[in-house]
Amino acid sequence: MVDETRHIQMRQIVAGLSEGVILIEPDQTIAYANAAAVMMHGVADVGDLGATVSEYRANFTLHYRNHREIGPLQHPLDRVLAGEVFRDVVVELVPKRDPIHRWMHRIRSLVTIDTDGTPSGLALVMQDVSERYQAEARFERMFNANPAPAIICRIADLRFVRVNHGFLDLTGYHRDDVLGRSFCEIDLLRQAERRELAIHRLHEGRTIPQMEAQLATPCGRGRYVIVAGHAIEMPGPGGVEPCMLFTFADLEDRRKAEMALRHSEERFAKAFDLSPVPSALMDADGLEITSVNQAFVTTFGHAPEAAGGQSLSDLALWVDRVEQRKFSRDLRRLGSVRGFEAALQDAAGAEIDCLVSAERVSINDEA
Known part of the structure; x- marks a missing residue:
């Protein structure tokens, strides 16, 4: 009777949450899912999720978008059943009945323990971050397709994390020669008109105004450009990371x-x-x-x-x-x-x- 009362109270608590919540029993039964969780799976009723963890796995495919080191066999619900506590894991959810539609969820586990240390309450909590990842995917496509030379530098360690074809064509670098290299190795602001100002603003993550500079190239000969920097945020292994987007206009012909x-x-x-x-x-x-x-x-x-x-x-x-x-x-x-x-x-x-x-x-x- 006490357990039943506790389950009812738990359902009432999670019912109105904006986060999606799936409650799981230790015997792998899906005891409850709130309306937000049902909507985030693109189904009409909690029963469409599946009555058990096995049925859920049969109905939906989950791919890790970060924390890939976990491995494909460690399904998030299996980790919840094992009593593992995790957070900020991003997965791509694909309904097997309708694989065209897919969602991006940031998930975390919630585990309550009895006095004897046995897991008594298990829950998978999720947020729908599909719009953000769709926006990032659109940015990636536009960034790569844009003929204007561009490169993205992570501010924390001043290493380059993105580069488009326009930059590679302009400089003669190969992609592998750029990604992961530091700003000190590939100087984007050599002989810049206001180099000190630009470096200061790069470290602060503030906009760098347009200025003429010499862009380092693999052959060692500088290429004259107009460079500008725009502060942006990019997804990284540890979450959102402050970055600087550098864009260039070629001045060689002029x-x-x-x-x-x-x-x-x-x-x-x-x-x-x-x-x-x-x-x-x-x-x-x-x-x-x-x-x-x-x-x-x-x-x-x-x-x-x-x-x-x-x-x-x-x-x-x-x-x-x-x-x-x-x-x-x-x-x-x-x-x-x-x-x-x-x-x-x-x-x-x-x-x-x-x-x-x-x-x-x-x-x-x-x-």
Whole structure:
């Protein structure tokens, strides 16, 4: 009578819990399951779970999603019957009658002991964590399919736990060369603009703003990128773990283009300075001289510092101002002038007959 009263009280206690609870007798009989447990198994009635542990095992397949070291033969209900106390075990539950549907449960055992040490009350307690694992599965698919290079670093020990194909393609690493390696071994922030700030925020698990950096590669040559870090949480062996998601934008093509442009401008500057033809660079808008070459200095006698910032009128190069205005008008209208016959004069006033040509060019993004 006392045992029956105790069982009734226990059922009343667990009936309204949001956690699913299955009560098991030592003789392997399933004595009771609350509404939450029934719903978490996708069945309509407690009888559909099975009258005994054996029937339950025949109706549902359970796969461990963590604690895999336990082994497939140690069914959670068998562990409960053995009086084992465990918690935070995640299993995938699949109804054998409807294998398309499946749930993820976080389970724990509840064992009460008599005064003589014999288990008197056995229960399997569960929470439905399907939505979380489905969200994580979606993240995994998106992370792996995303062409943008990305890698995830666990903050606790600064080891890499996820890497996508975009990162492997960008760097030339193989997956096995990255996973499990530490941040010190593969430096994602080499020569970063604000490296100290980035490292500090990595240790704190805070967002790392975008910055340019050199990404270490297997061949030892750095690859220029824009890197940013976003704090996230990822499932791990011990539960949820704080991590940092690093994403990258490749700057190699831009850097190569910039280097090619700089080399081109350097070659132009050398050719301009060494040209035997008197030459001057002028601002396209005001036709003010910005620089002159050595041949210009030798021919007209105007020092570079004296010519800089002066217009054609200020230097009084033109003997005939009408010719000067016509040249300037043609240059603005046509953008270039070739072989314009003009009489110019040097700093001493000596006239020099010239053929003057001008062409619009762009240097440092300025015309």
